[in-house]
Structure formats: structure tokens, C-alpha cells
Amino acid sequence: MKDRDGDPLFDVAVSRNRDEEQGAEVRLGIRCVIRGEPAVCPISPPCFTIEALRSEAEKVRLELDRVLERGEAVLAGTREPGTSDLAGDMTAEELWRVLEAIPDDDLFIERFNELEDVQRKEVAEHVLTSCSVFSGRPALFSSRYDAETALLGD
Numbered sequence: 001m002k003d004r005d006g007d008p009l010f011d012v013a014v015s016r017n018r019d020e021e022q023g024a025e026v027r028l029g030i031r032c033v034i035r036g037e038p039a040v041c042p043i044s045p046p047c048f049t050i051e052a053l054r055s056e057a058e059k060v061r062l063e064l065d066r067v068l069e070r071g072e073a074v075l076a077g078t079r080e081p082g083t084s085d086l087a088g089d090m091t092a093e094e095l096w097r098v099l100e101a102i103p104d105d106d107l108f109i110e111r112f113n114e115l116e117d118v119q120r121k122e123v124a125e126h127v128l129t130s131c132s133v134f135s136g137r138p139a140l141f142s143s144r145y146d147a148e149t150a151l152l153g154d
Helices: 050-075 092-100 105-114 117-130 136-144
Strands: 010-016 024-034 037-042
Touching: 010 037, 024 050, 092 105, 092 117, 092 136, 105 117, 105 136, 117 136
Parallel strands: none
Antiparallel strands: 010 024, 024 037
């Protein structure tokens, strides 16, 4: 894959370690220009073995596949999973089921915060009284819910 100037988009950032036992570390990276200077911005943790490097490359490939699916859904005119319209006549439990299915945390928070104030409070009451807040979405919800504003924060 190349950028618009024809240069490769991905590269590796190599650092030589002072510790001779480990030799070099390699990170997967994206080529970019910062203040007019070309650079490779790391997108993976340091890898000291070929196996670790392959594993990190596979993670990037899977993430690119996920992003591709989202883009295809948008271009096909369909909605992303879990982003169906949250109708005003839905019960708190129904709203929660739709919200809980949203795979992306930021999108989940955004959709919840877009609800009407009354709906947010009803969903919060449902989650905090009917769901286990020790794992999954309810845990995220309970850790970020602000009862004063009825919003989820960062």
C-alpha cells in the first residue's frame, strides 16, 4: 500500500538496544511527516522475535479487516451493528439491549449520551438495579455514569 506520493504507507521502526542480549527491537509503524520531517510512527509494542512481530502484524490485519467491514456497511447504506435508531417508545430494557450490542466503547457512550434526559435516567436505573456491574458493558457504564448529569463521561 502506498500513500498519495507513492511512498509505502507501512514500515518498521528499528531501535538498537544497548543490551547486546536482546539486539534490536522492531515496531510496526505508519510513515508520516511531522513538521516537514519524514518519520515512522509506531503502532505496535516492541518486538524482539520474528514470532512477536508476526503476531503484531496479524493484530493490525484483523483491525484493518474490522475497519473495512465498518466502511463497507456505511458505503452499502446499512447501519453498523448496534447502531439502530433508539426509538423514544422503547423501554429502558430494550434501549439497554441495543446500546449494549454496540461494539465500540466510544460509540456506545455517544449513543447513550444522545438519548433524552428521561431515557438516560431510566436506562441508568435499569442497569444499576438489574444488571451485574462487575463485568462487561454494565461495568463500563457504572464506572463512567454521572448521576448529576445522567451522562457517561470519559
